[in-house]
Amino acid sequence: MTFDQILFYVFSFWFIVASLAMIFSRNAAKAVLFLILSFFSAAGIWILLEAEFLAIILILVYVGAVMVLFLFVIKMLNIDKSTLRARFTGYLPLGLIVAVIIVFEMAMVLGYNQFGLDVVVAPVKHTADYSNITILALQLYTDYIYSFELAAVLLLIAIIAAITLVHRKRINCKNQSIVDQIKVQAKDRVRLVSISSKNKENK
Amino acid sequence: MISLSDYLILSAIIFCIGLVGIFVNRTNIITLLMCVELILVAVNTNFIAFSNFLGNEAGQIFVFFILTVAAAEVAIGLAILTLLFRVKGSISVDVTNSLKG
Numbered sequence: 001m002t003f004d005q006i007l008f009y010v011f012s013f014w015f016i017v018a019s020l021a022m023i024f025s026r027n028a029a030k031a032v033l034f035l036i037l038s039f040f041s042a043a044g045i046w047i048l049l050e051a052e053f054l055a056i057i058l059i060l061v062y063v064g065a066v067m068v069l070f071l072f073v074i075k076m077l078n079i080d081k082s083t084l085r086a087r088f089t090g091y092l093p094l095g096l097i098v099a100v101i102i103v104f105e106m107a108m109v110l111g112y113n114q115f116g117l118d119v120v121v122a123p124v125k126h127t128a129d130y131s132n133i134t135i136l137a138l139q140l141y142t143d144y145i146y147s148f149e150l151a152a153v154l155l156l157i158a159i160i161a162a163i164t165l166v167h168r169k170r171i172n173c174k175n176q177s178i179v180d181q182i183k184v185q186a187k188d189r190v191r192l193v194s195i196s197s198k199n200k201e202n203k
Numbered sequence: 204m205i206s207l208s209d210y211l212i213l214s215a216i217i218f219c220i221g222l223v224g225i226f227v228n229r230t231n232i233i234t235l236l237m238c239v240e241l242i243l244v245a246v247n248t249n250f251i252a253f254s255n256f257l258g259n260e261a262g263q264i265f266v267f268f269i270l271t272v273a274a275a276e277v278a279i280g281l282a283i284l285t286l287l288f289r290v291k292g293s294i295s296v297d298v299t300n301s302l303k304g
Contacts, residue, residue, distance in 0.1 A: 002204070008209065012213050015213070016216060016217065019217055019220040019221070019241055022224070022234075022237065022241070023220060023221075023223060023224030023227065023228070023234070026230075028234060031234055031237060035237050035240065038217075038244075039244065042244050042247075045213070045248060046247075046248070048205075049254075051251045051254070051263050053263075054251065054263055054266050054270075057270060058244075061274065062270070062274075065274070066240075066273075066277050069277065069278070069281060070236075070281070073281045073284065073285065074233060076285070077284075077288045077294060079231060079294065091226045091227055092226070092227045094226070095223045095226030095227050096223060098223075098226070099219040099220070099226075100219075102215070102218075102222070103215055106211075106212065106215035107212050107215065110208050110211040110212055110215065111212075112208050114208065115207040115208035116206050116208055117204055117206040117207075120257075122206070122256070123255055136260060139260055139264055140267070144264050147264075147268060151271040154272065154275055155271060155274070155275055157275070158274070158278045159278070161278075161279050161282070162278045162279055162281075162282040163282075165279070165283060165285075166282045166286060
């Protein structure tokens with residue numbers, strides 16, 4: 001067994017175990033931590049596949065930003081612990097049966113007869129001066145520049161949508177209205193009230 | 204050596220784990236979002252495996268875009284979740300039945 005195979009099986013084992021622990025853990029914060037472990041294992045597998053840039057992006061952006069965002073929301077929302085007891089209602093047997101059938105069907109289609117080493121030969125490992133980022137950047141900024149710009153616009157839309165959704169207008173907040181301040185005139189500010197004076201003699 | 208079908212079967216297993224997670228989860232929507240993330244990572248592993256074995260870097264570009272879309276989806280999903288918690292006071296799947304679907 002070569003070193004690559006040992007790495008592959010170690011990473012795959014923790015990937016699967018952490019994913020299973022994620023979907024069966026009662027606590028949402030623990031689920032996020034297990035998901036972080038499974039993403040790390042996925043990044044290891046991606047490095048075995050020589051996609052170094054995407055593996056680093058998976059750790060930096062996914063674990064560093066998205067998972068922390070999940071943890072932030074879980075800590076911010078006060079999730080009722082008593083409702084967490086009612087789990088796995090009814091759907092667990094059916095879900096397991098469906099999943100096992102899907103895995104076996106996919107394993108039949110994707111098995112060694114179709115995608116084994118004698119059908120799809122293993123690629124030659126790149127030399128040390130191979131730069132994954134250079135290759136990706138060359139493709140990204142030439143052939144896929146339009147999609148790249150679209151992705152940037154998509155992220156902008158996501159930012160605007162997220163802020164618009166959760167932004168709450170305060171009720172008892174005193175704001176300065178500059179337009180009203182400029183448009184104001186003396187008769188709006190000063191109100192002359194005619195009050196009839198009373199005589200002292202009538203008292 | 205590790206063959207392409209090893210990677211494909213691994214990602215199929217991860218995909219089905221995410222699917223079971225969506226099936227069995229009834230308590231909070233955050234875990235549902237996390238299962239969707241798991242499914243997306245399985246699909247990305249497929250893309251990268253084919254990209255490496257066929258010697259074509261276009262698959263990695265697609266993974267890049269999938270990661271972008273997934274990040275946007277998580278941001279909006281968590282914003283909707285916060286809004287739901289503010290209105291309903293709970294993020295259980297059972298309380299989101301206003302549409303009677």
